[in-house]
Amino acid sequence: MRFSEWLHEHGQAKKSRDYNFAFINEAAKREIRRKILKAVAIPGYQVPFASPELPIARGWGTGGLQITLSLIGPEDILKVIDQGCDGSVNAVNIKKFVGQVTGVSTTTDTRRATIIQTRHRIPEEAMTRDQILVLQVPFPEALRTVEPSEAETRRMHGEADYSQMWLYLYEDIVKFGEISIGARYPVTVNGRYIMDPSPIPRWDLPRLHLAETLFLFGAGREKRIYAIPPHTRVEPLEFEDVPFRVENFRGKACRRCGSRTTFLDEIIDEASGNRTYLCSDTSHCDKLLAQQDEQGDCACK
Amino acid sequence: MGYVAVKGGEEAIAQAGRLLAYQRLKGTSKPLEVVQIQEQLYLxxxxVxxxxxxxxxxxxxxxxxxxxGDTLEAAFMLRAYRATQPRxxxxxxxxxEEIxxxxxISAAFKDIPGGQVLGPTSDYTLRLLDFELLEDTPRRRRAFMEALGQDLVDAQPLPLTFPKVVxxxxxxxxxxxxxxxGGNGGKVFDITRQSLTFPxxxxxxxxxITRGETxxxxxxxxxxxxxYGDIHPTVGELRVGYLPVRIAHPHSGEPYSxxxxxxxxxxxxxxxNDAEGSPKFTLGYGLCFGHNEIKAIAMAVLDRAMQSPEPKTPSEDQxxxxxxxxxxxxxxxxSHWKLPHYVTFQSDLDRLRQTQEVGTEARPGSGKKNAI
Amino acid sequence: MPAAKDFLDTQQAFRLLLQALSHPGEICLLSPRDPRLGLPLMLQTLLDHEVSFAVIGPERDSYAGLVKNWTRSRVTEVRAADFIIVTRGSSEGEIEKAKRGTLEYPDQGATIIYLVDSLSREDQNGLRVKLRGPGVKNEIQAIITGLAADEILRLQEINLEFPLGVDCFFIDQMGQVMGMPRSSLPEVK
Incomplete structure (x- = not known):
């Protein structure tokens, strides 16, 4: 038998210009799926994986995409956000790509989505047990700030030797009066692993704690997958006398919907130089606005 | 309004794509055929x-x-295509040896079994701009080919394989x-299937390294x-040629080209110097797709450097x-730094303002709260 | 028996396995088409020629042949296997040889697949297993028939040195699946 015939018989000879459902070939998906399961089984531990290339650049959400593409089926409804916004160019680009290679329907409504892929935010609305949040991760290693070598950080995680990290935080407080880490604030998962929650603001961390939803984290370039299962303890690193705090938006409200309970983007007005604020989660902001319209009551005056 | 600007992304992306295509097409020259690139820009x-x-x-x-013409972008496209192909x-x-x-060539010995074969190389050409190439006519090409053909009459064909110098x-x-x-229990590791771990x-x-950027x-x-390292390499042998690809025949199991x-x-x-302190030679190995001598040599040097028992410099650190x-x-x-980072920036801003408000008055106290 | 007609079957199966492992103790129906397809579908979703497996229990060889056919995975010894299939609800202690990973790479611990008679919430006769831990709100109870009681104790012991350990799936004759990752704290009632 000739090799080409053998290929054909084994059903692998596809037309070279066709792309597979969800782009990644099935064997590579299987590898990613195996690793996702291990990530769920060891909450907060970074599972190395082979991370195939995608037509979107490394650093632009490939880790999240690899997870999404390995999860997704025709029945799913996908939402993609970047900086909390469905309409931002990167989110649109990713949504378009997944749409092209799967044909799934998409939504901006957090409640309707079955899979939400996000960069830098967790949606404001509470998610349910039937949804999965996929987070894009640039730096999976929370300890990288204190130790550049992967072999060494592996050892530290293995032995739960986190003294360097605590020392770093302590020195930070000595220098700045509080821990100076803005976003990407390290957490302890299930009382065991210190984990990088991806560059979400501290505002979003409480939503990881004892949640209904499964959180999957993908770092494509660094080739790591990790997870927080539902109902899992997620605690920001803090000292008894210097407690963790989220970003302070006291006295500020969204210019559009009037919300005082959401993470806000600071906007500088070109003409006056004044600062105003807008919800970072745009679809939630739209919802609040629509509710007010129905009630005939506008909070923004 | 900042708010409106971040929306409408889809339209902006589509138009940016069209504008990009326009950059390539706006000139008046003839369209570039893929086969021309393949034949004439083969390096x-x-x-890629x-x-x-x-x-x-x-x-x-x-x-x-x-x-x-961006080789990095082109290599990226090829990689992405590769990910879709079943193995x-x-x-x-x-x-x-079967190349x-x-x-x-060998820089280690003057005479090597089988002899030095210079082959197609630019090593000894003068890097002077050849202005005649500005007028690269078919007639000139034909004349060159004819002259070449006449000189080849007495040429001897090369043997199919050569012995290895090393x-x-x-x-x-x-x-x-x-x-x-060292090894992996006799198995060849595949970094596209298994995740790379260290050592x-x-x-x-x-x-x-062979997938690395040149x-x-x-x-x-x-x-x-x-x-910044200790390798003083001698090129034992550098080969360019065609390597047969064989698989085990799906039915007979015999090697099949x-x-x-x-x-x-x-x-x-x-x-x-080995453990007893006696000097030995070690080998650094490089092999890459296509004709790319500097890549193969650099690869071999790095391969050797990474075998250093006690890495002291970046190039020795695997x-x-x-x-x-x-x-x-x-x-x-x-390039991902071009993406918006305003949520993280907002978070940093919050820290900065707080720090400036508090000054450096506050001091930490006792133990960590949720230490494990 | 071709369980996975195409990639969509394994995609759906994976989502259910993921659901099962992120909600330990909950029972998920893997193959609504035909209960007999549950096991092959699960194996085709997880195994291929890149990983290895071992079989523990009676009919070891015939199972090994089947699994090889379904998945093109490699048979190996229990102590080297990525996946271990326990055919009759008890490993008789064999499971203690399974890979548990290393402190640097605990994910190299094996995945154990137990074939059991049935999984349920209410059955009066089976083994009552209570689980706590990640994925479980407070506490959950599952009743497993066809699983030896000391098997859970053994797994408890193996997973004592978390993050080292093994992760389990139980699959019954109806094609129902339950997950029990190493992070779970099981108790036999």
Missing amino acids: AVDR MSEGSLYAPELAALAFKQAA VGYSLPQSG RIIRR DILRKEGLLVETIGN APRSAALQG GGLLLLAYTNMRG IGEVKVTEAEVIARF EFVLSHLDGIDSLGFG
């Missing part, structure tokens, strides 16, 4: 295949055209096969050659080298 094609980790000259030429099987291990040579040293017992990180077996390291590879190897790929192979020799060589990774990450 670019080779580089090597960094793209897929031997597909036509697709590499297409990617090069689509990327308007139908594994080829059998192949010795470089069908078009060029092979085998001379091997037979004398002067060569230590490998030091430092990595040598097969994983070699695969990592410039980055050369830079790291150069640091070592120049002084399915084609050949153009490769460059470099073996560099460097001195090292984790350092393998984590930073991939052009597709570094390209993506380097």
